[in-house]
Amino acid sequence: MTQQELPSELKNIVESSQKPDAIFSALLPAVSDFLQSDRCFIYLHNPQNNLGRVAFCWIRTPDVPTVYNEKWEAQPPSLIDEDPMFAAALRAEPSIFVEDVETAEPQVLNREFEQKNFGHRALIHAHIRQDSQLWGILQPCIFGHPRIWTEYERVVINNLVEKITPFAVDYVKSAFD
Incomplete structure (x- = not known):
């Protein structure tokens, strides 16, 4: 796989010429299958007015909590002070791969905040950004046990985020037209 390629399942969805909502709806279960994650959602963010919503969420089993707005x-x-990962996303820092919420450094994440609001044990906080502005976060996660994210998975997720950024920007802008 070259740097810019994606696994065929993900590539076919991203290149399907569908509207953003259809792409995101198809993409979340495919990302979850690729990573064997329990939940995957996309938080979309309007950088002009700091409004956001989790518009798409996929769960593997009914016992996994859904996140949706x-x-x-x-x-x-208070979110910037409570959630270091969201603060990092707003600063347009690279995506964050958390292998264990229980042992992550406090400058990376607020364990209590994560447990209270999300309940996951391992996650990827993939920052969807353009022109140093946050447009969204792709968040696959694991419940019940830590998860080591491989270098290959990290490359794929970073490449995927790059490919879906225009769709996230279009989705957000169209919601406020």
Whole structure:
């Protein structure tokens, strides 16, 4: 696999010429299959007004909690202080691969915040950004046990985020037209 290629299942979805909502709906279970994750969601963010929503969420089994927001919601002012990963995403820092929420450094994540709001044990906090602005976060995660993310998986997720960024930007902009 070259640097810019994706596994065929993911590549076919991204190149399917569908609208962003159809692409994201098809992509989440495919990402979860690729990573063997329990849940995968996309948080979309409007950098102009700091409104966001989890518009798409896929869960492997019914016992995994769904994360979803029907409406666009204002980002609480305290979120940057409570959630170091979200703060990093807003600063347009590279995506974060957390192998174990229980042992991650506090400058990487707030364990209590993650446990209370998400319940996962391992996750990828993949930052969808363009022109140093946050447009979304792709978040596959694992429940119940830690997970080592391989170099190959990291490359694929970083390449995938690059490929879906235009769809995320289009989705957000069209919601506010």
